[in-house]
Amino acid sequence: MRLKIQSFIIIVLFFVTLMSCKKETVEFTDSPVIEAYIEPGNYLRVNITRQIPFSSSVQYSADDINNLQITVAYNNLTHVLTPLGNGQYIDSLSAIAAGTHYDLSFTFNKKQVAAYTYIPTKPLSVTQTTTTIAITKQDSTTPKFTGTPPDPITFTWANPDASYYLIYVENIETGTLIPIRSFKNFTPPANRFRKQPVTLNTQDIRSNEFQYYGRHRIILYHVLPDYATLYDQTNTSSQNLTNPSTSITNGYGIFTGLNADTLYVLVKQP
Amino acid sequence: MELKWIKKLLKIKKCILSILCFNLLVTSISAQERQYSFNSPGNVCYFSYVCYSPNNNYSPTKRAFIFVMGKPNETAFETFEKDTLKNLPQFYNYQLVYIPNNGINPIEKFKCVNSFVTLITYNYSYGHNNLFFQINDHTVTESDIKENHLYDIFKTVRINSAKIDTASKALTSMGVMDDFKETEFADDAALREDDKYGTFYTEEEKTNDSIPVALKIQKTYFGPALNFNYTLTGIVKDKATGEALPFSTIQIKGIKNGSLSNADGYFTLLKVPTDTSVLTVQYVGYEKTEIFLTPQTPKKNFLIELNPSAQSFKAVNVVGIREDVVLVNKTDVSTIKMTPKKLEQLPNLGERDVMRSFQLMPGVSASNESSSGLYVRGGTPDQNLVLYDGFTVYQVDHLYGFFSAFNSNALKDVQLYKGGFESKFGGRLSSVTEITSKDGNQKKINAGADVSLLSMNVFAEIPIGNKFSSVVAFRRSYKGPIYDEIFKTFNKNSNSTSSGQGGGGGRRSSQNTTVSSYFYDLNGKFTYRPNSRDIISLSIFNGTDKLDNSSSSSPTSFGSSTSTFSFSSTDLTKYGNVGSSLKWSRKWSDKFYGNTILSYSNYYSDRDRSQQRTLTNTLGETTTTKSGVLENNNLKDYSIKSDYQWDIFKFSQLQFGGFGTYYDIKYTYAQNDTSTILDRTNKAYLVGGYIQSKTKLFGDKVQFLPGIRASYFETTKQYYYEPRASVSISVTKRLTLKGATGKYYQFANRVTREDILTGSKDFWLLSDGASVPVSSSIHYIAGLSYETNNYLFSAEGYYKQLSDLTEYSLRFNPRPSGITYNENFYHGYGFSKGIEFLAQKKSGNLNGWVSYTLGQARNHFDVYSDGYYPANQDVTHEFKIVLLYKYKRFDFSATWIYATGRPYTAPSGAYSIALLDGSTKDYFTVTTKNGLRLPEYHRCDISVNYKLLRGEKGDKKRREIGYIGFSIFNLYNRTNVWYKTYTIQSGSILETNVNYLGITPNLTLSLKLR
Secondary structure, eight states, X not given: OHHHHHHHHHHHHHHHHHHHTOOOOOOOOOOEEEEEEEOTXXXXXXXXEEOEESSTTOOOOXXXXXXXXXXXXXXXXXXXXXXXXXXXXXXXXXXXXXXXXXXXXXXXXXXXXXXXXXXXXXXXXXXXXXXXXXXXOBXXXXXXXXXXXXXXXXXXXXXXXXXXXXXXXXXOOOSSOOBSBOOTTSOOOOSEEEOXXXXXXXXXXXXXXXXXXXXXXXXXXXXXXXXXXXXXXXXXXXXXXOOOOOSOBSSEEEEEEEEEEEXXXXXXXX | OHHHHHHHXXXXXXXXHHXXXXXXXXXXXXXXXXXXXXXXXXXXXXXXXXXXXXXXXXXXXXXXXEEEEOSTTOOHHHHHHXXXXXXXXXXXXXXXXXXXXXXXXXXXXXXXXXXXXXXXXXXXXXXXXXXXXXXXXXXXXXXXXXXXXXXXXXXXXXXXXXXXXXXXXXXXXHHHHHHTOOOGGGOGGGSOGGXXXXXXXXXXXXXXXXXXXXXXXXXXXXSOOOOEEEEEEEEEEETTTOXXXXXXXXXXXXXXXXXXXXXXXXXXXXXXXXXXXEEEEEOTTBOOXXXXXXXXXXXXXXXXXXXXXXXXXXXXXXXXXXXXXXXXXXXXXXXXXXXXXXXXXXOOSSSOOHHHHHTTSTTBOOOOTTOOSOOBTXXXXXXXXXXXXXXXXXXXXXXXXXXXSOOGGGEEEEEEEOSSOOTTSOSOSSEEEEEEXXXXXXXXXXXXXXXXXXXXXXXXXXXXXXXXXXXXXXXXXXSOHHHHHHXXXXXXXXXXXXXXXXXXXXXXXXXXXXXXXXXXXXXXXXXXXXXXXXXXXXXXXXXXXXXXXXXXXXXXXXXXXXXXXXXXXXXXXXXXXXEEEEEEEEEEETTEEEEEEEEEEEEEEEEEEEEEEEEEOTTSXXXXXXXXXXXXXXXXXXXXXXXXXXXXXXXXXXXXXXXXXXXXXXXXXXXXXXXXXXXXXXXXXXXXXXEEEEEEETTTTEEEEEEEEEEEETTTTEEEEEEEEEEEEESSSXXXXXXXXXXXXXXXXXXXXEOTTTOOEEEEEEOOSSSSOOEEEEEEEEEEEEEOSSEEEEEEEEEXXXXXXXXXXXXXXXXXXXXXXXXXXXXXXXXXXXXXXXXXXXXXXXXXXXXEEEEEEEEEETTTOSSXXXXXXXXXXXXXXXXXXXXXXXXXXXXXXXXXXXXXXOEEEEEEEEOTTSOEEEEEEEOSTTOEEOOOEEEEEEEEEEEEEESOTTOSEEEEEEEEEEEEESTTOXXXXXXXXXXXXXXXXXXXXXXXXXXXXXXXXXXXXX
């Protein structure tokens, strides 16, 4: 009996020892990162990069990121993209047009990578309540502002299908920018800002959102939901390691169509 | 086999039929002596005898007996008249019995002694050690005594020479005093009333006497059987406390026929062959006891009392007395039984723990210090049904799972069904843990207290009259060293390694952390037995954990010097259980027993892990923002159920019952005070019934248990049928083959919320039929066991198929537009399979077991992977060894556990996307689901207990009143990884191992009245 137990223990210990010898390997899947914003009027350009692994001991696939056979299908035609080097590819055969569907496809790391998108319509019936806004300067040299701030600028557009729209604002003055408020010790803010994507047909820009005086370009983007989710605060929180939900399979990044209209606003002193 | 036995019985019947007719005929009564006749005239053993009690008390129990046989051919009365022993003051409390000296040779002289002594000592419970025999016949020699086995009956047999016989002086000598000295401890029943109750320690004797034999119940009846093939019903109890012993084994010796007592200790043996059969009664932690039935034994309500395993018997006596801490059931498939009485022998981390001890058995994973919940055969803890006195306990963890919520001082019996469980139980996919709490001492008040480096534990057992008993146990942790150690483990990252593109860390500003955490639990049980048929008991359980690791800080200047900023971090988790059950059991008839349980169970968990920022600006305006994780889970379960068992045929027991549960489960999850991610409230009732039949076939060699359970679930408006069956075949006396299969449904599930960065958490949800479907499983089990008196070898293989599993993950967006977090539930399926081996030495000073499990648990969720991936709880190899060694008053034990590391998912890389506004956004990629494995887990624990005894050192038998225990957890200070956390800082990642406990010594002092 004792012999039985002993031999049992020995057998088990043998297995245990055998198992202990197995080395832990870091697992990393080399999947490509695609970046492509497809806008009417331009040629279709795609940028392919690799992820940056957290471990130095990972193995990249043998595929050359600069020499991939990438095809794009639209209007029942399939084109092979021309590599420009540095992961950049272009389809210079025809310009992008609204309403067109694009299917991207290539092989990377023995897997078929695919993505699709379409070009939404250009924003229609776009209006703005004013093209000029007067904002009082506030800093240590001026008395404390006590008056009522100017009315916000309201932008409207047609949105019958409740699709996503995104407003992007950029100061286009050259030279030194004149700030509206004092930044004290803080780093001066950038000359541009954006609003959250909305599915509404209207959005306001309040006077305190502007940081500098001068001419501003307002771009109203008609975007697709996959791009809109990139801006979602909770969802992209690194707490959950959420990756943006896109049309890409076997890869990461963004492959999305968009269409825009441009407007202007002047911010001046009263 | 059976035939042979009956033939033997008939032979005995013929042989001693004549002895039976004991006419207790009083023929004459003189001053104090009484004369009686044994048997009727014509019988070979017909004779007159004389009884004499110097104190004139003729009650036969609790006294020493001296049997006296006179000179050759002397009658009993003559011997009585001549005898001088009766006049000795030392024998004042003895009973003297004079028998005639008939016959020409020793064989004839002594042929009736055995049966005669049996009659005289019927109902006598003072043991062999107090029976003496004085023979005044000088023709008898020492070898005659041995040949006639008189030493089997009497402790001392004295042969007096004629010379001494007449010399009364010699009789008063020390010789006779010593030879016929009363032995008070010879039998428990004869001790002072108080000494009946408790666990005793018998000092090992230096001399080589055979005293311990007396502790076994002796055969007292030698007559023929009067009843054949009858039904015997009764109850099995602890002799010391009167506590009923559930699920004890009662077997008829020599044949396979046997029965298990039910949850209230009642048993029914159908077709007992004769009323002189011998019963073997076993219960873990108690002496295996043989009961010699006699025609006088009650056929109904027969009380069988078992003694707790006495300590330190000599090796020779240990054979047959099971010392095992756990018992693997021979006939039932995949069942393990444990009695908390024996738990103190195992190494522990501050508390004796039932759930922890089950983890040392094969098929139950041991590599998770942070979960008292059981991972049984690749199942998760929520797939294990935990029943405490009939109500379901939904959360069994104390202090991050390092301890179970069950106070072993309040528990009587725990059974674990690892799979293929019967139709009686339902609502879970994997396994069942059935816990029965103590009824409390029914004979004497008892109380006790334990103090360890972790907690204080007190209990009291108070009987009122003989119909009411109660037990209350309370336990509370205090901030001792162990508590601190565990708390620190959970709340501080002890081992940091940074990888990849470097990493930061160590930039914490000073914070004030005020820790106020504790756990406590309270168990109460009140039992009322109005008569021998009914038992009404109320059981209450409340366990609470509060874990607070909050901190606050206010940096002096931040930005402007005129505005103030304060920051407080809350990390408060409060969770617990409140449960109660009211149970009424009734033995309607010998063949019909039932109980009804009304119960309420509530599990709640409040988790607030958030940061509150308060900013007071120059204008004195205060803005407060709160963000983090706010989680609340509240589960209520109102149930009623009735279970009945009906011994319908001699070979078959029908069990059936009905149940109804009303669930009310709430869960909310918020990431800050304004955005609630998930808010669910589900209420529904579940009703149903089951029927199963335990049938024994082919002379009890085959036990077959088919059954079906049917339920109706309100939410889905569907009926669920669960057919199940198990079979065990005793191929030989030692070899048993077993098999089981069955379908199982689960309506309330603990859903895992995947969190790669800070560790996954889980919460209870009720199936809604859509985002959380009703999960189901099918079990297939086959195994065999080989059992000898000292060893048990068993092997069991299992395959479990799981469907409609649910996980919650925020890692994916189900669709690009709009975020509905209710859609982040993902469904999948899976399987687990494996094989378990156990080799156990059940008895002896050195006992224990070795077990090995080879297992595989795989899940398939489309969202994670195209194929099967290892489930979170997957452990490939698990090896455990448990050794227990007894030496005098010391109990030593050691355990060693080895397990393959668990799988985990980790961030594997990062990438950036440039947005339209020119900014870039960083994203992180993760490895394939559970594509990595933690390093293997192994750990050794040791412990030693020293028994504390009451009484003088020289006393032969001393009451055990507690023990001092010292144990070392994780003896060689192995660093076992619990899980990993990741912090992403400016594009690099900081990986931190959260480890389990390192070497942790513990000291326990346990004291009790009895």
